[in-house]
Amino acid sequence: DAGVIQSPRHEVTEMGQEVTLRCKPISGHDYLFWYRQTMMRGLELLIYFNNNVPIDDSGMPEDRFSAKMPNASFSTLKIQPSEPRDSAVYFCASSFLLGTAGAEAFFGQGTRLTVV
Amino acid sequence: SQQGEEDPQALSIQEGENATMNCSYKTSINNLQWYRQNSGRGLVHLILIRSNEREKHSGRLRVTLDTSKKSSSLLITASRAADTASYFCATTNYGGSQGNLIFGKGTKLSVKP
Numbered sequence: 001d002a003g004v005i006q007s008p009r010h011e012v013t014e015m016g017q018e019v020t021l022r023c024k025p026i027s028g029h030d031y032l033f034w035y036r037q038t039m040m041r042g043l044e045l046l047i048y049f050n051n052n053v054p055i056d057d058s059g060m061p062e063d064r065f066s067a068k069m070p071n072a073s074f075s076t077l078k079i080q081p082s083e084p085r086d087s088a089v090y091f092c093a094s095s096f097l098l099g100t101a102g103a104e105a106f107f108g109q110g111t112r113l114t115v116v
Numbered sequence: 117s118q119q120g121e122e123d124p125q126a127l128s129i130q131e132g133e134n135a136t137m138n139c140s141y142k143t144s145i146n147n148l149q150w151y152r153q154n155s156g157r158g159l160v161h162l163i164l165i166r167s168n169e170r171e172k173h174s175g176r177l178r179v180t181l182d183t184s185k186k187s188s189s190l191l192i193t194a195s196r197a198a199d200t201a202s203y204f205c206a207t208t209n210y211g212g213s214q215g216n217l218i219f220g221k222g223t224k225l226s227v228k229p
Contacts, residue, residue, distance in 0.1 A: 004158075033217060035219075042219065042220070042221035042222065043159075043204065043219040043221075043222075045216060045217065045218055045219070048216060048217075055216075056216055091158055091159070093158075093159075093217075095217070103164075104149065104161035104164060105149075105159075105161065105206075105217055106161070107158035107159045107160070108158055109157060109158050110157075110158055
C-alpha cells in the first residue's frame with residue numbers, strides 16, 4: 001500500500017476562495033482523522049470518521065469548514081470561504097482500530113495551505 | 117483541544133546522550149502513543165502503551181506510563197543526530213467519543229553530532 005495520500009501538497013489561495021483538500025486512506029482502515037497543525041496551536045483534531053460516518057466534529061473551528069467521506073477510500077476537507085488565519089498544514093491520518101486495544105495512526109504528508 | 121502536554125518544549129543534547137521527554141494528560145485513557153515528526157513531514161508512530169501496562173521497550177526507546185499521575189515518559193538512549201525531530205504523545209479515550217486520537221504540542225529534540 002502507498003500509505004495515506006493527500007493532495008495537493010501545497011495550496012496557495014486568495015482570501016474568500018474555496019479550498020478543497022483530499023485524502024485517500026490506507027485500504028482496510030476504518031478510521032480517518034483530519035488534523036490541522038500550526039506553530040501556535042500545535043496539532044488539532046478537526047474531525048474523525050468511523051466507517052465513513054462522522055463521529056466527532058467538535059474540533060471544526062467554524063461553519064466555513066466541512067468534511068465528507070463519501071466512501072471508504074476518499075475524504076475531503078473543504079474551507080469556504082477561506083481566510084488568512086486558516087493558513088496551516090492539514091494532515092489526514094487513518095487507522096484500523098481493534099476495539100479498546102488501540103492501533104497506530106498512519107499519517108499522510110500533509111497539505112500546506114497558505115491563504116493570502 | 118489538547119489532551120497531552122509534553123515537557124520540555126525543546127531539548128538539545130549531544131550525540132550519544134540519552135533524551136527524556138515527558139507527557140501529562142488530563143482524562144482517563146485506554147492507551148497512549150508516541151509519534152515522531154521530522155521537519156516538513158507527517159507524523160510516524162513509534163510506540164503504543166496500553167493503560168494496563170507500565171513500561172514498554174522498542175529498540176532504543178523506552179516508554180513508561182503512570183496512570184495514577186496521568187503521565188508518560190519517552191526515553192531515547194544513545195541518541196543520534198538522525199533522532200533530531202519533534203516528538204508527540206497522543207492519547208485515545210474510548211469513554212466518550214470512541215476512537216479519538218488527541219495530540220500534545222510536542223517536544224522539539226535537537227541532537228548535535
